[in-house]
Amino acid sequence: MTTSKLTVERCAAEHRASIARENRRVTSYDVALVAGVSQSAVSRCFKPGASVSKTTHARVMKAAVLLDYIPNAAARSLITRRSNMIALIITNQANLYYPELLAELSQQITARGKRVLLFTLARESDADRVLADVWQFQVDGVIAAASLSGEHIAEFKRRRVPLVVFNRTLRDHSVNTVTCDHHETGRMLASRLAAAGHRQFGIIAGTEDSVVASERRRGACERIAELGLPPPVIVPGEYDYRSGAVGLKAIIEQLGGVPDAIICGSDVMAIGCLDYARHELGIEVPGQLSVAGFDAVEPSNWLSYNLTTLRQPMPKMAAAAADLLSSIIDRPDADEAERRVFNAQFIEGATARLTPVGPAAPTVAAGMRAPVAIM
Template identity: 65%
Template sequence: MRKPRPTPAPPAAAKRPERRVTSYDVALLAGVSQSAVSRCFKPGASVSKATHERVMKAARCLDYIPNAAARSLITRRSNLVGVIISSLAGPEALAELSRQITQRGKRALLFTPTRENELDTILSEVWQYQVDGVIAAASLSERQVAQFARRRVPLVMFNRGAHGPAVNAVVCDQAAAARLLVSRLAEAGHRQFALIDGPQDCADAQQRLLGARMRIAELGLPVPAVVDGHGDYASGGNGIRAIIAQLGRVPDAVICGKDVAAIGCLDTARHELGINIPGKMAVAGCDAVEASAWLSHKLTTLRQPIQKMAQAAADLLSGLIDNRDAAPQQRLFNAQLVEGATARLDTPDSRDLALRLALNKHGLLTI
């Protein structure tokens, strides 16, 4: 039986070159080709386990670090992906996008506008880094989107509305999610709704607001009380006070554009105003942030499939980088309703039981 070829150790007299160590030096020491060394440092590239071990050992001996700048000159790619993400998008979206980009052998270059009206300044910075592509979780105007096409930089919109079918986008159907929430609350007997709006420049919050108002109107329910908010904790507390002053009573259900605002509303209602939640009033949020699941909150909210959406965005952008003339795609995802402890919701099981009890009352069913 043929013995495996041992990994050669560096000669005792061999010293690390005084010049910068190159992949050629590693290949020479490991006894492999220079292209094999390159493949070992390229995520996802095909290389045998034995070759990988030989190359990594040689690289450690020589303290070799791949030269990303040199590689970009050869491939004509920077291996940088710009991620434009506003503070309103949330940490989960940023973490997932960064993870998905890294898994594809690229590095995320982060651009974080404080407000979405700062995007012209942000884009002027993006162009300086020669990024291979951009994922934008911020609302771009048609003029700003046109800059990407002119510069032939692939763009994928993430959870933001696209300007026409020619723009690549991965989005959650925000209006449909809000309609689902209103429907479930209405089925449980809630009639007077109130809405604490999200930030005016947050597209997903505005789409949810529109979806909720449309569904309330379709159901023939009273016009909801609507107050402006900024998606923060204070907005929730200020919002519920303003709603009660506007209506002259406690509403049946309050839907907030962001979970943090919903938690502010919840705390103010319970601890300042003495409102029983969910007995007297239901409170619901959107986004399913980590704090929404804490035992003191257990918020009823809407969860977006951020992990699946981030994976789809990274896949879509990778395809566009390899083929910039590919046909544009728009991928739509649905949100999931999280049934917390802050709202009475009619479930399918409870509706079935109510029907069975009604039939039994009339002697039509035995249970």
């Protein structure tokens, strides 16, 4: 029975009845028979980016709809030897503070004919916990927004699983990377604040196992030292709201007074620091204290905060990561690792003084501001 003798609709109806009697699933061969094309033509129609004429594509799609055909991803993976799945390893903190990241990466990966398999980590140092599961799914590649050790990198190479490290810089390893220059963002923020007359800095840093926090802190401290300013007082933080208040309190206690500026490792900590300064200590921001963060999360734009911060170009970075991973999958024997680096955008906000006011502020050695009572 061919389409030259019967309409596509009638052919599909009769063929569907035959399939029902045989109690089996519709296959690409059934679609090919009804559409009057080869099975390979059907496969090309369901493969993103494949070459197929508009006429053939229309005939195949019509036959597929009439037969209620759904491509078998498992069967296709056996033929292509690819799962068409990309593992995305991301920390809970990254998912919380970059909510657009998961959506952007998923969209970019899907546009390239792949699907996302998500693995989340409580902390960056928990990668060992999920990698065993990643190997089991035989994914085509991995985008890891988490820290990986030298042993992890070696295991990816041994298993020949393409890897792109996202928004992390692993300086001691040759690995494909897409990242924002976090070291430079730390330098940029310190430079802008120092140019406005700030001399004594406090830093509420991120967790010890965070490569991003480490790079931002290193950049800020390096620039402060280059400018000949007093070393900043550095206290740890957990990237949460409470850490901002606890960190500010600890910095003031160590200095015996209020610093000129606080650099926070994330916007959430900066908001916590800001609220504590204004509402608990009665400190005028930015009159007495400048507060700045990183990441430009949505609350940082709210009128009650209008935070001075830096924004990473997440859409561009996600597209670059998906593009880089796709190219590695297509040419697995490429030897040299590629590193694509993006710059952050400075958001002035209203929580930091960014223009000099009168003579440069005295350093803490020459005289600290009056102490503030800690409640």
